[in-house]
Amino acid sequence: MSNPTKKDDDSQKPSEADLSSQTNRRWRNHLFELLVVVLVFIGLSQWLNRHLLQDGTHIPNLTLPTLQGNHSSLNWPAAHDKTLIYFFAPWCSVCRLSMPGLNTLPDNPNIRIIAIALDYEQTADVSRFIDDIGFNQEVLLGNPDIRQRFNITGYPSYYVLDREGKVIHQDRGMSTPPGLWLRTQI
Template identity: 40%
Template sequence: MNKLLNKVKQIKWHIWLRDLGILGAIFVAISVWQSRDMLDIDSHLLLKDQLLVSMDGQTNTILKADKPTLIYFFAPWCKICSLSIGNLEYLDTNKLNIVRIALDYTNVEEVQDFADKHNISSQILLGHKGIKQQFKIQGYPTYYILDQQQKVLAKSYGYSTALGLKLRQVFSG
């Protein structure tokens, strides 16, 4: 009887692992499909002289030369952005610069309301159609990790958990 119970448990364990593998494969396939029109991994951008204005009126460059940069593109009306922007707080800023860029906003007050609602004290840059086109932004949120030479190390579109962002940080840096 014990052998039969062990065999049943083993079969259930194998079924559970199979189902988990299928779910993982589906998740990867969806992620690849969603990011098909984004910039290619290992492609290079020309951003050195690109300046964007922050919400406080300061002019800033997108990339810093000291470490890789995660660029998070969002729209203040985006519900998924509302759910995901807080996950950026879990990343190690000693190893990664984080740049938040607002796009498709009506006015600065709309972006400020979004920042206040989500307790974002970090700087937010105000993007424009040119930067949206340069990064091939099709929807929100869109993430890119770029190295110091402006090479795309990682990309993602849609909701990312704090764990997913940390894994991208580990594997890209």
């Protein structure tokens, strides 16, 4: 038989202060988890980029073949305020996902977008890849010397250069069109 004067702990409702305290604790936990994710992302990004050229590195003039068999040059000072150079390999699945996003960047006469193919066996492999993903920007054919000159150790990798050919941003891995656009605006 139960004691009528003794309150059952399970039947007590939490007070507003208890609920507020639990809500605050939950928010603090979520914020802490978000902070950990952001710090891990930043650390991973820094680790992936450790071999890329540093800000301020000057890129020399260069001329490379195009898919059409012509040649295209990068000369400094450039006609554009910024140049985005996107390095890819036709076998790269991340490139297959992220590269079409370059087509969605707003048309801006002050930004030149160039994709440079590396680590391919035949030009036909690059052409097939470009056709498959519907890429409609300028594509150049790189070589092992270009890969070494730009310190490319993984794909995709990209650089944003200023009018004088100096690196102002570099990154490696998946990037979204808004992320690439933002990097060209800074």
